[in-house]
Amino acid sequence: MSNYGNDSIQSLGILGGVRAKPASIGLESHNHTFLEILGNSIDEFHAGYGSEIFISKNTDGSVTVRDFGRGVPMGKNSNGEYAYKKVFDLLWAGGKYKNNEEDGSDYKYSLGTNGVGATGSNYTSDFFTATSFKEDTIYTVRYNKGVEEVFSDEDNTGEKIGTEITWKPSEEVFRGKGEIDNDFIITTLEDQAIVNGGLKFVFFDMNTGLRTEYFYENGVSDFIKTMSNEEHVLTDVVSFSTEQKGKDNESDKDYRIKANIFFSFNRETSYKRYYHNSSWLENGGTPEDFIKNSFVYVIDKFLKENSLYNKNEKKISFDDISDSLIVVTSTYSTISLFTDQTKKKIGSDFMKQSITKWLREQLEVYFVENPNDADLILKQALVNKRSREKAEKTRLDVKKKLGGTVNNLTSRIDGFVGCKKSKNNIKPELIFVEGKSALGSTQQGRDANFQAIYALRGKILNCLKADYDKIFKNEIIIDMIKLLGCGIEVKSKHSKDLNTFDLNKLRWSKIIIITDADVDGFHIRTLILTAIYRLMPTLIEEGYIYIAESPLFTITTKKKEVFLAYNDREKDQLVSKLGNTINEIKRSKGLGENSAKMMWDTTMNPETRKLVKVMPTDVDKTLDAFELFLGDNLAGRKEYIEENLHHWIEDVVS
Template identity: 70%
Template sequence: MTNQYNSDSIQSLGILGGVRAKPASIGLESHNHTFLEILGNAIDEHRAGYGNEIIVTKNKDGSVTIRDFGRGVPMGKNSDGEWSYKKVFDELWAGGKYKNNEEDGGNYLYSLGTNGVGATGTNYTSDLFKATAFAQDGNIYHVEYEKGVEWKKGLQIRKNEEGEKVGTEITWRPSAEVFRGKGEIDDEFIIETLKDQAVVNGGLKFIFKNHKTSEESVYYYENGVIDYIKSISSNEHALTDVIHFSTEQKGKDNENDKDYKIKADIYFAFNREASFSRYYHNSSWLENGGTPEDFIKNSFTFVIDKFLKENNLYNKNEKKISFDDVADSLIIVTSTYSTISLFTDQTKKKINSDFMKVAITKWLREQLEVYFTENPMEADKIVKQVLINKRSREKAEQARLNIKKKLQSTVNNITNRVDGFVNCTSKDNTKTELVLVEGKSALGAAKQGRNSEFQAIYALRGKILNCLKSDYDKIFKNDIIVDLLKILGCGVEIKSKHNKELNSFDINNLRWSKIIIITDADVDGYHIRTLLLALFYRLTPTLIKEGKIYIVESPLYEIINNDKSYFAYSDQEKDEIVSKLKGKFIVQRSKGLGENTPEMMWETTMNPETRRLIQVTMEDVEEMQKYFDLFLGDDLQGRKDYIETHLHEYIEHALD
């Protein structure tokens, strides 16, 4: 039977059905996006001068309620006898923000929403939707919808006898059948959004009441962005105070377009150690950037490069700075506004405006040049730090290129050239293991006491470099480290200032399913183990995160009874074994790896059936960083304090 395609094949879902089937057709990209639409309307009321508090409630049934204290959404009849609530909640492309660019500024001069689809789109894509207006006329208007369809009882109107404050309250629960099983706004999304909006809307308090977890949070910055930047820029490393430039201009993108107004607030500070950037437009975070990102990059790079040239601060034949060098020490938040929508789509994650780009770039360059002229000490600090960032970046990039050249080998042709490396026969990297042993003295026993099919051995030549305290130049001149990286095969994760990636790393090129560290159970062995973990943490942290790094627990005691050996990994295990033995027995400290027989090496450390592997997991990373920094980093005072606090524990343990 053939498929028929004719006039009867054409179907119509209708507007409501179409939106529920394809919410992206009106710009609703996810269940979480509906939260932005409803919250945006409440924020617009504040920006218009009405209401300084917004209450967000996560209800026990998973729905969300947003209560503002603005003017109350109009829900009664207009002069044509039409119900306004139907236009707001049940008609696409209907709203009160289309005349923002008129001479009188309309109801909302600079509003987040202008397309007239947010409230209706949220209603259409929700299982339930309730709207209540505590109106200025003394009435309360209430209407409810189910899957976009108004309940039969229609609009309910009653007197506001309880004295509820004027404003709007919207409750909704996104439809799981519309958003691929997602029927509840994520808590994390709510929290991050409210934090964001508190930053860019200084003086507006956001209260989040989560009835599902019985938690309540408040997000509020009295001075908005200025307070937020101060919280990021620590005084210890600050190069400048928070600087604020502001402008309002009028223009158009093309000759035939109508003029529109723009407003720009630029807040920034320079800091030796901290960096941050965030761009907002009409209070929406521009996750994908656009015009503000363009004029910031252009202006800061141009002015700082000009200053460096005019003051002969570049070395001879030195390349000019890039914005990355500036951004490494720049904390910046921009908040722009326009009287027409500049968003590239309904998600409001990017804007584009030729007029804004040209006008703000010209203005911002002028402001920065004036600032540099009037504040020579701060200017000098800024440009010198930018040069440090630049040279650090170039040094790290050169290190990456150098190590990439050094590591361009295959596992086969390095076998005979890497001192202390014994390969296995298998090339299946889902089964092969790389065993790192302590010193060449352990190589003989390890080589004989292994499964040569899938276990390769690399014997370390003494204690390796402390990779946390060394710069890349020194690290990559160390033959032991370079040889180990060659054997791994996956490259390195080199980072410049503020952990910006300059990678040649690819985990798909890792030649081993496991990297296993085996050291003696003594002070030297623990030290070598720690240095190896520091190496992986600094140069290949993804191997730790992906669970590729293991430590073999070495036995502390060997107990000999009737020519049979038992191995204990703790005092408790030793006591348990001894209690079960009959006849005479000998308890001795387990031999070092270099004294092990191949049989003992296989049984205690190499045999997958009997060895004890400790996987270094993702959960260990933060704790590991804390102790790496304390014991192997530059915190000398921290080490002294730790020793003073814990020395008695080690003395007591030694005496026992």
């Protein structure tokens, strides 16, 4: 029977309740306390006081934030009450509640307006020390798990005015998390430097001795410039600013908003970031709405007016625009618009309606006054749109081609010869050979228990130069994808949905490439490797791709002994070694002319074959080679030939 009764009702008290359930006042993590303390220092900067904030991660795991604002009020007020008790020891108490009044507050646009951040951080810490440097007096208070231990005041004999707070979140409150993560500190400071132009953040890591500064003199504009690759820039950074006054509903009181919009268009770079009262809106909200609405409306309008749409073409979407858009918004309000204490999203009907109307007007004026920029933006948006639609069509086509089961592949894929199922459940090998002429000898010379063969039908498509639409129309490539079974990896921003790669679905323990030991064979080998590199690079990175070296020369002695040479150097060494005992030197004319026994001995038998694993070492060098010899760099190829042809001519002559 339950013992629940009158004596079961307990009270944790305010301090105990906050420590037991910090989420009840919006503190979602130990890291969140850093935002609360830092936000107060940033508010001082916006009020016009202090242009530097120093942050240190201390050796005991605590964090110190020191600003050079006016110093948090900590002395006695006119009623004889100490102000620090309201700031650090009383929820819903602060000095930012009147910032929407006509006569104003010191904090017109404040990050913190709820009056719970400092107290909540104190309550949830193992220790919390706050020092206020005023002109004449230095006030210090120290708390232990939210309980005041020491308060003191002394004369200020030279310290710069401002506030310094040191605290360590309590592990017992935040489920074993007591140290604010360095990565979180760094990410936060990077963000705040962007949106608070002219405010310098200096971070000291006392554990490593590193000192790092985060500073953008012109804030967002400078940040966007660092992101834009000049080679792909379509427009310079454009900025619009406005301040407006209004209300969400008739019964509400008017409040003020401020909006700063920064954007640039770039062929390759896409970036979106929304801030409100300096806080990054991780979950977006109103700014995301007015950006999407305004850009789609204006760009669609100009596309129609300039007759740039094809007949019956669908309207542009924000995805088509954002693929080439770098946009950062920084909005402010004199009342809190955050949907909760985490400050990750805002909601405001007034802001959404008024800024959408205003931003549409600004964009229209910009397009009219900057026709060259407008032309570049419109054309790029259409390129993105049509590329996306083409990619979607390709995705559906590929899905259809690769759909269904893969049983009975032998009868459905021309040139494929399967193998028996391994008794030990070991994945078999798939061997790519050059053309059907090689299929006879390789098929006869293999071990059918674990070796399957796919004979390519001529030279395959150069996948480095072709776009995905052309690649996935190529039957040989589609057959290769089907046989491998692991799907594909696509690195196009318009074709992300084509990524179906799953290494666990690979059907083979090895993929082995065997081609003739001549120039044509090397070319085909390169094209196969290029296709794998473009569509399934993980297979190379994880070591599944091999090249089986086939002999170039067969040397027979008078005693009928047979020696194999895999290149000219090995042949010359054997000739020098065997001398007068040589009866015949025969150059290989292709895999198709090799006997089944020779194929087994040289390229099939795991005990005797020479396999070269294709490794991802020197990735950049390999990519450069692919781009040079198989890409569109015609001038580069000519230059290479001019500089290196003499080496090959000398080899031939010698």
